[in-house]
Amino acid sequence: MKLQQIILELEQWAPPALQESYDNAGLITGSLDWEITGAICTLDTTPEVVAEAVKQGCNLIVSHHPIVFQGLKRITGQNYVERTIILAIQHKIAIYAIHTNLDNITSGVNRRIAEKLGLENLQILMPIGGxxxxxxxxxxxxxxxxxxxxxxxxxxxxxxxxxxxxxxxxxxxxxxxxxxxxxxxxxxxxxxxxxxxxxxxxxxxxxxxxxxxxxxxxxxxxxxxxxxxxxLNTWQDIGAGMIGTLPSAMDAQEFLQYLSKQFHLQAIRHTQPPKKTIQKVAICGGAGSFLIKKSLQSGADAFVTSDIKYHEFFDAEGMMLTDIGHWESEQFTIDLLAEFLQAKFPTFAVLKTGVVTNPVHYFLG
Ligand SMILES: [Zn+2]
The missing domain is CATH 3.30.70.120 (Alpha-Beta Plaits)
Known part of the structure; x- marks a missing residue:
């Protein structure tokens, strides 16, 4: 299987043109004409994930987060980004990132989160324009x-x-x-x-x-x-975040319990639980503070996302804003990528990383 064939399928699903301007999704190391022996799916590419790929005989890493965001001026192994790139090149491992383009499509990151929460009547929260x-x-x-x-x-x-x-x-x-x-x-x-x-x-x-x-x-x-x-129309099928409804309303405590169970959470940072019940839920995998206002305007009772800063919690204005952790919110993207590739290439070796790349740990004193 040539790398080009695999990328063609991935890009038909999540076209790179739909990534945000700051992003760097696409092929980061490797060459389109490489013969691929197996793919390993991950949220992050770290030296440990590259080592795992080598061990498993996979010369392609399909990663949600791009290991390189900005230009590198030297590659001397001074930080984990440089070490990852060096290791990948030494072992002839291709790294392909499928990031905000996978966030922005209706069958991507947020769809999987919505499925985990059982949300219905799903819509894109902030459709893209232009x-x-x-x-x-x-x-x-x-x-x-x-x-x-x-x-x-x-x-x-x-x-x-x-x-x-x-x-x-x-x-x-x-x-x-x-x-x-x-x-x-x-x-x-x-x-x-x-x-x-x-x-x-x-x-x-x-x-x-x-x-x-x-x-x-x-x-x-x-x-x-x-x-x-x-x-000038916005594109209703493409954009950031999603919003949907729970099959039946829950009170705030019940919702937090449910969230915790569905995402195997150790902790949730959240605003004051509202007295009203939760039924309309906005979601955004990864850093979603840019969608707080939009969630409010859309009438969400709760917004599930991550990477919320202190002052941003004040902006929730009565909506229950929940920060479940970046890795935790996107963890099922690994399954999503693996299932997609396996369905497209049934006879091809597709693995999910066994490395927990989450750099955040919790001390529950
Ligand atoms: Zn992310």
Whole structure:
């Protein structure tokens, strides 16, 4: 199995273009043409995880957190990042990170957290903006079907749980073929008018290249007319955090107990338990303080996340803000990654790390 094949599947699931601007998801060490002997899934890549991969005969580490975030100026083994990279390169281990792009999709990190809590009616808490575009093209009526199919096949026309969404209007197109052309209809040097359909479809901006290529292949004209507009809409299927409802309301104490049990927690930092019951729950795996306001606005009774600072707890304004720990909140991402790869490559060795990479320990005095 070539590394490229594995990455192709991972990136169809969680496109790297959906990662946040500060992130560094993608291939960090290794080469696309490497033959992969096995993959090991982890939240963090540490020297211990690289050593484990070597021992298990896996030359690919699929990690949620990227080991390298910023540029390295020297690699001398002075810190754990440099030591991890050195060890990976020495042992020819590829490291692939799938981070905020996996946070931002509906089948990613937060979906798994929601499943652990049994949340229903799930929605993205803060849908992303500025990532969609509209494509319009003009096609002779008899060829509309083949052009539409090609556009859908390439990834255009998705709105929520609906696919193959488009709108067409009939009209009349005109053109005059210049010298040296080979027009599909009409003749050189004479204005031609043709019954055409104007087709509109929505597309992710990151897929524009692929979709325009598919359009040009499927369209019968030598010169294909199309326009692409950026859209101001938010993308309801992509974004940070999720919100959903518990099948039945719990009082605050009951909810904390439940949270503790589902995530095997030693401790939960939380704001004053509210008197009202908890049913609407916002979640965000990892550092989620940027979503406190949004959770409040969305009417969440509780927000489950991690890495909350002292002053941020004050912002909860009556909502129960719970900090369950960064590693604890994302721990099931390891299962998520392993299950995805195993389903895509059933005969391939996919392992979950046995190293608990959580750097935080609790002293319960
Ligand atoms: Zn994280």
């Amino acid at each position: 990532k969609l575009a509209k494509l319009t093209t003009f096609c002779p009526t008899a060829h509309t079907e083949q052009v539409l199919s090609a556009l859908f096949e390439a990834g255009a026309g998705h709105i929520g749980n609906y696919s193959e969404c488009s709108f067409s209007t009939e009209g009349k197109g005109t053109f005059k073929a210049g010298s040296g052309t080979n027009p599909f209809v009409g003749i050189e040097g004479v204005r031609h008018s043709e019954k055409e359909e104007r087709i509109e479809v929505v597309l992710p901006q990151y897929a524009q290249g692929r979709i325009v290529e598919a359009l040009q292949k499927a369209h019968p004209y030598e010169e294909v007319a199309y326009d692409i507009y950026p859209m």
